[in-house]
Amino acid sequence: MTNTSTLEDTLITTEVDLPLGPTGRPRREFPVPPELRGHGPARVIALCNQKGGVGKTTTTVNLGAALATYGRRVLLIDFDPQGALSANLKVETDDVSTIYELLLGSERDPQVAIQQTQIPGLDIIPANIDLSAAEVHLVNEVAREHTLARVLRRVSDRYDVILIDCQPSLGLLTVNALSAADGVLVPLECEYFALRGVALLLQTIEKVHDRLNDKLELAGILATMHDGRTLHGRQVLERVVEAFPEQVFHTVISRTVRFPETTAAGEPITSYASSSVGAGAYRALARELLARWPAR
Numbered sequence: 001m002t003n004t005s006t007l008e009d010t011l012i013t014t015e016v017d018l019p020l021g022p023t024g025r026p027r028r029e030f031p032v033p034p035e036l037r038g039h040g041p042a043r044v045i046a047l048c049n050q051k052g053g054v055g056k057t058t059t060t061v062n063l064g065a066a067l068a069t070y071g072r073r074v075l076l077i078d079f080d081p082q083g084a085l086s087a088n089l090k091v092e093t094d095d096v097s098t099i100y101e102l103l104l105g106s107e108r109d110p111q112v113a114i115q116q117t118q119i120p121g122l123d124i125i126p127a128n129i130d131l132s133a134a135e136v137h138l139v140n141e142v143a144r145e146h147t148l149a150r151v152l153r154r155v156s157d158r159y160d161v162i163l164i165d166c167q168p169s170l171g172l173l174t175v176n177a178l179s180a181a182d183g184v185l186v187p188l189e190c191e192y193f194a195l196r197g198v199a200l201l202l203q204t205i206e207k208v209h210d211r212l213n214d215k216l217e218l219a220g221i222l223a224t225m226h227d228g229r230t231l232h233g234r235q236v237l238e239r240v241v242e243a244f245p246e247q248v249f250h251t252v253i254s255r256t257v258r259f260p261e262t263t264a265a266g267e268p269i270t271s272y273a274s275s276s277v278g279a280g281a282y283r284a285l286a287r288e289l290l291a292r293w294p295a296r
Contacts, residue, residue: 022226022237022252030287032070039073040157043293044164045219046181048205051197052168054189055224057084058259059285060165062278063185065268066286068121072160075114078127079148079177080167086126090266091115093128100130102151103176104137110155118267123159135172144172145212149180170204178208183219183293187253190226190236198240220292222285224253251285253278 047056057080064074077099078085086093092115101107102125113125138144152162164177178184184205188194202218209216221244223237241248254277262272270279 022223022254028250030284030291033072033287033290035071036160039160042073042075042152042156042159042162043183044152044156044162044181045183045185045289046164046166046174046177047185047187048166048174048177048201049186049188049194049197050168050170050174050201051189051194054194055187055222055253056168057088057165058263059185059187059222059224059253059282060085060163061088062262062268062270062282063285063289064122064161064163065119065270066279066282067161067290068119069270069283070286070290072121072290073158074122075155075159075162076122076124077148077152077162077164077177078124079131079164079173080127081129081132082167083126083128083131085165086124086128088263088266089117089124091117091124091126093126096126098130099125099127099148099151100134103131103134103147110151114155119271131173138172138176145175145179148176149213152180170201175204175208175212178205178216179212181213182215183217185219185289186221187224188221188240190223190240192232192236195236195239218247219289220249221247222249222251222253226252226254249285249288251281251288253281253285 047060049056060076064076067074076085079099083093097107097113102110102113107113114123115126116123138147141147166174166177186201188198205216205218221240223240226237256278258269258273258276258278262269265272269276270282273279
């Protein structure tokens with residue numbers, strides 16, 4: 001599997017005497033991406049970590065909204081039976097078609113399940129607790145690991161980016177997400193115990209790449225819930241960068257009370273508190289991601 005290469009800075013030609021960012025590397029600014037002449041086919045990114053509470057859903061919502069502000073058409077896939085992504089955007093999940101019906105084939109047209117959000121250019125396919133039964137139903141299916149990929153192929157041409165919010169496990173649903181994805185974005189909480197599962201996750205990504213999806217690559221590791229005021233937070237981030245120097249995003253998502261507020265409000269931080277540090281961080285992440293993966 002091809003590792004993510006070191007980013008070439010398009011705005012800064014030298015790193016001499018630049019102030020260090022939170023990752024301990026020179027700060028880098030990434031350009032506002034150019035406007036697109038058309039849309040599609042989408043790059044599919046799975047946000048994955050088998051540990052819960054690391055910021056997968058928060059990142060899916062806010063990265064998607066930030067990409068939409070840069071003119072990208074974004075589709076969010078709620079792929080967690082808890083339905084946190086759907087709840088975060090206050091979309092309907094009862095008596096509507098969800099990703100569950102699409103996986104089982106009882107609904108064959110993904111467009112029926114797509115709901116628009118209040119953010120222009122940002123759509124979602126919701127999920128509810130029914131999704132918890134999907135693994136049981138899929139286990140006897142032929143090519144069961146590619147079921148989600150077959151669903152997404154029907155809508156790929158309408159979007160520029162598809163973000164999949166995975167459940168905190170490495171079961172069949174997560175393998176489906178990895179089999180459908182071009183890349184994996186790993187949100188990593190800046191806590192010691194969050195580091196322990198990264199090696200296992202990377203092994204799983206490698207296996208899926210070798211056996212199911214040879215286009216899959218690591219899009220990057222995103223440090224979340226960082227508190228630069230504590231020695232522990234700084235040490236964990238230093239260890240992550242030391243272990244994965246080329247894979248860790250320069251952008252770091254710090255702890256802020258704004259994120260719980262946005263969840264209660266049912267909208268992304270980019271619209272709820274557009275001038276906040278958190279909103280700026282997710283816009284920076286969107287620019288960095290697009291710099292790594294330019295339009296194709």
